[in-house]
Amino acid sequence: MKTETKQAVNKQRVLPPVFQYPSAAVPLLITQGAEALLYRSTYLLPSIPCALKYRPSKPYRHPILDVRLTKHRILSEARVLVKCKREGVPVPAVYALDEAAGWLMIEWIEGEVVRIRLNEWLKRRKDEDLAEGVDDEQLLELMTRVGSAVGRLHAVGVVHGDLTTSNLMLRPRSREGLNGDLGAAVNTLEGDIVLIDFGLASQSQADEDRAVDLYVLERAFGSTHPRAESLFGEVLREYGKSFKGANVVLKKLEEVRMRGRKRSMIG
Amino acid sequence: MALLQTLHLEHLPSSHAIHAALYRDIKNATHLQQQLLNGNTDFEYAFIDAGVIVSKIHALAAAYRAVNDLLENRLRSRNVHSEIVFSLSPNNNIAESFRRFGITPTTTNLLIIKVSTPTSPAAASEVQEHLTSSIEGEQVPFEDSVLSQMTDVARIKKIYKLNSGGGGGKKTGQVNGAKGDERKELEVLVLGAMALRGVTN
Numbered sequence: 296m297k298t299e300t301k302q303a304v305n306k307q308r309v310l311p312p313v314f315q316y317p318s319a320a321v322p323l324l325i326t327q328g329a330e331a332l333l334y335r336s337t338y339l340l341p342s343i344p345c346a347l348k349y350r351p352s353k354p355y356r357h358p359i360l361d362v363r364l365t366k367h368r369i370l371s372e373a374r375v376l377v378k379c380k381r382e383g384v385p386v387p388a389v390y391a392l393d394e395a396a397g398w399l400m401i402e403w404i405e406g407e408v409v410r411i412r413l414n415e416w417l418k419r420r421k422d423e424d425l426a427e428g429v430d431d432e433q434l435l436e437l438m439t440r441v442g443s444a445v446g447r448l449h450a451v452g453v454v455h456g457d458l459t460t461s462n463l464m465l466r467p468r469s470r471e472g473l474n475g476d477l478g479a480a481v482n483t484l485e486g487d488i489v490l491i492d493f494g495l496a497s498q499s500q501a502d503e504d505r506a507v508d509l510y511v512l513e514r515a516f517g518s519t520h521p522r523a524e525s526l527f528g529e530v531l532r533e534y535g536k537s538f539k540g541a542n543v544v545l546k547k548l549e550e551v552r553m554r555g556r557k558r559s560m561i562g
Numbered sequence: 563m564a565l566l567q568t569l570h571l572e573h574l575p576s577s578h579a580i581h582a583a584l585y586r587d588i589k590n591a592t593h594l595q596q597q598l599l600n601g602n603t604d605f606e607y608a609f610i611d612a613g614v615i616v617s618k619i620h621a622l623a624a625a626y627r628a629v630n631d632l633l634e635n636r637l638r639s640r641n642v643h644s645e646i647v648f649s650l651s652p653n654n655n656i657a658e659s660f661r662r663f664g665i666t667p668t669t670t671n672l673l674i675i676k677v678s679t680p681t682s683p684a685a686a687s688e689v690q691e692h693l694t695s696s697i698e699g700e701q702v703p704f705e706d707s708v709l710s711q712m713t714d715v716a717r718i719k720k721i722y723k724l725n726s727g728g729g730g731g732k733k734t735g736q737v738n739g740a741k742g743d744e745r746k747e748l749e750v751l752v753l754g755a756m757a758l759r760g761v762t763n
């Protein structure tokens with residue numbers, strides 16, 4: 296109990312000052328990454344949920360460098376998000392930011408990250424004793440949607456820079472999808488893909504950068520489950536159709552894979 | 563419900579209430595603008611041309627930013643009310659933002675925002691009384707359904723440079739069809755442009 300209280304206080308203290316002013320609900324810490332804290336909070340009205348990404352200053356970094364780095368990251372993430380939104384790539388909307396204070400406020404995306412949804416799905420199939428390859432359509436469909444979302448991102452000249460299954464969210468289309476336990480009939484892989492976490496993104500049309508995005512994503516799926524890895528071809532198939540020049544990227548991906556393999560043999 | 567709305571925005575001190583009032587077919591825009599130009603302290607309001615406002619959220623976003631900048635001591639313009647008008651801008655040109663978003667002699671639909679602060683507190687009843695005696699026009703509810711009838715979408719798209727490209731986004735908008743969805747899409751793009759104000763590439 297005691298440690299819990301202390302934690303709660305700590306969480307409060309790391310909020311940027313303006314978020315210590317009253318709101319309908321206290322901002323809720325969702326994740327604590329190496330660089331950023333992510334809170335669920337509200338924007339303007341209690342009815343508008345938002346995600347607040349806060350990059351507190353790092354005591355071990357030189358203060359001037361620290362401020363510059365934080366500003367740069369906040370602005371670059373916001374710029375890329377706004378660009379993507381304008382061009383119809385599925386990403387959260389940008390609501391507000393304060394680069395000097397180190398925060399970025401964006402649209403809250405309902406649902407869950409793909410990594411978690413995929414693990415749930417795989418576990419349920421295991422519990423139901425379904426063999427791999429049987430009734431895989433739901434997973435295949437998910438792969439198609441992922442391929443198309445990544446394709447749209449690359450098509451507008453943005454590379455993500457950290458394309459893992461924790462940075463892809465599945466937003467339920469229907470109300471039912473929002474409350475989890477509705478029985479076995481529910482497809483936990485249902486929903487629209489929304490790309491998040493553009494802290495390392497950049498504007499690039501280089502095949503190499505695009506191929507690295509795909510490679511990182513392939514590894515992320517592979518680390519979830521061998522089945523997910525073997526179906527990754529579906530992501531690439533859809534990606535290949537998504538913009539002119541995508542096939543060149545797929546060729547490049549083979550090169551990037553080779554390099555990756557060599558590196559892992561040495562390391 | 564009273565026509566004047568008083569809101570306490572999320573993550574602002576409760577001492578900083580926001581009053582909002584909307585008027586249709588105003589007849590004395592020139593006179594009202596003149597009060598601002600003269601610096602008449604009885605007229606500390608954000609007078610916004612409702613034609614360039616997409617929605618309630620759009621207007622409140624500007625108020626939120628201006629109050630935030632007031633609290634952080636970094637207003638770029640004269641006071642929190644002019645700052646609300648400037649906060650609507652997608653760029654750092656203050657004079658231009660007044661011309662585009664502020665009241666002009668040709669303004670017919672007027673959105674008024676008044677911020678109550680600890681140093682100049684303003685009660686809803688006083689604000690309403692003063693507006694009633696100063697604005698020649700029909701007061702209407704500050705609601706999306708009313709605002710949307712006043713919105714000049716083409717003008718907003720031009721100001722926020724939302725006409726170019728963006729095939730993908732527009733496609734989804736049209737598939738979903740409904741007018742409300744289009745509004746939401748526009749609102750979200752406008753909020754993004756405002757948040758990036760002055761962020762150079």
Ligand SMILES: Nc1ncnc2c1ncn2[C@@H]1O[C@H](COP(=O)(O)OP(=O)(O)O)[C@@H](O)[C@H]1O
Pocket residue numbers: 325326327328329330331332333346348387401402403404405408461462491492493494
């Ligand atoms: N807009 C959002 N809506 C809902 N949840 C989000 C949103 N953005 C991030 N999250 C959640 O917070 C986690 C961390 O956010 P992210 O932007 O990926 O930061 P980090 O750089 O720490 O990985 C995500 O994996 C996701 O679970």
Ligand SMILES: [Mg+2]
Pocket residue numbers: 461462492
């Ligand atoms: Mg992440």
